[in-house]
Amino acid sequence: MWRLLTISFLLLNHSSDVLGALYGPTSNVKVLNGDAFKKAISSEGVAIVEFYAEWCGHCKAFAKHVDEAAKILKNVIPVIAVDDATLSSQYNVKGYPTVKIFQGENKTPDVVEYNGARTSQDLVKFAMKTLNRYIKQKAEPNDAKPKKGKESRNGRVVELTDSNFSKLVLSDEASQWLVMFYAPWCGHCRQLEPEWTRMSSISKDAKIGRVDCTVNTNLTAQFGIKGYPTIKLLNQGPKSASNAITYQGPRNANDILEFAKTHFHNIGPPLFVESTQDLEKYCSGPLCILAFLPQNDHLNQNLEIMTSAIKDNSRLPFKFCYTLANEHPQWESTLGLESFPAVVGLNVAKGIFSLLQTGFSERNLSTFVKTILSGKASAGILPGKLNDSANPRCEDL
Known part of the structure; x- marks a missing residue:
């Protein structure tokens, strides 16, 4: 009973x-x-x-x-x-x-x-x-209920619940999240669903999730949801219901992702790159700032310099990355790097790069970024494809 x-x-x-x-x-x-x-x-x-x-x-x-x-x-x-x-x-x-x-x-x-x-x-x-x-x-049978903390059958659309929202979204300060609050009986929600699913497959930066408001009533109240569907953007950095941004434009994937892009801001720290797969992920569009940093006592200090430069340029829609000097001799040879730390602006998809010609500092990094964006930076064509080197490093000989 x-x-x-x-x-x-x-x-x-x-x-x-x-x-x-x-x-x-x-x-x-x-x-x-x-x-x-x-x-x-x-x-x-x-x-x-x-x-x-x-x-x-x-x-x-x-x-x-x-x-x-x-x-x-x-x-x-x-x-x-x-x-x-x-x-x-x-x-x-x-x-x-x-x-x-x-x-x-x-x-x-x-x-x-x-x-x-x-x-x-x-x-x-x-x-x-x-x-x-x-x-x-x-x-309701257990197998009829949405899986908690798992990606839905629609691909990368994450089923968000009262129990997992804090862990998956609020604690994820490094990411943008687009969240659809919906009800299963809502006709407009069903019309949006194909676009929401498509958006999850084409989004490069924003993570895509959804909340069933008929089940997750705490989140529904917390975010003040009054109608369905309601789309909320939770930007990088600290997240809460109070700083979530409500989307009110056309309900199609391209417009929603463009909305997220206009609110994008990078908060750091720089991303570690260790393979060509990482390069393709982070440096294919529009570009990335890639630093080659020596493994010495100044590594943490250099990373702090990069993090400060990221905050100075937080609204720019590209990644700040780093790798360790001498770990990728083929990359360094292809880019013509001889001393470290060294920094390049790189677009792998277009096969172009630009080399920072001044010393490694927060001010010079910010100036370098602005020069690239203004179109005044000297750019070169990659003489060859960047590959994961199979050659042993000097210390391995």
């Missing part, structure tokens, strides 16, 4: 030991605070939560509807009121009364804000609808 879902109406004030004044001892609304509340919402099921304050006139008017809803839902869905200012802050309450729905079977349930009418009838309808959806999800 299903465990009863819990509806918690959190009534915020600084009292934590006595019953709230709006709900007396004969009320069907239970008053809980602190650990008692946390224990209640961590149990199996759903909790619908209203935050209020004793001094709030709207809350006093709403209380009779909460009480009536609790009476109707008695022995079906318990209604709980919590008077706790700490919980108000924890759950980001901006005004009173605020109703939120908690859903989950652990100590960190999903949370979605309720924006319906403040009547007992609407509260009951909302509660029962949530209950029915929860039961349907519980009854």
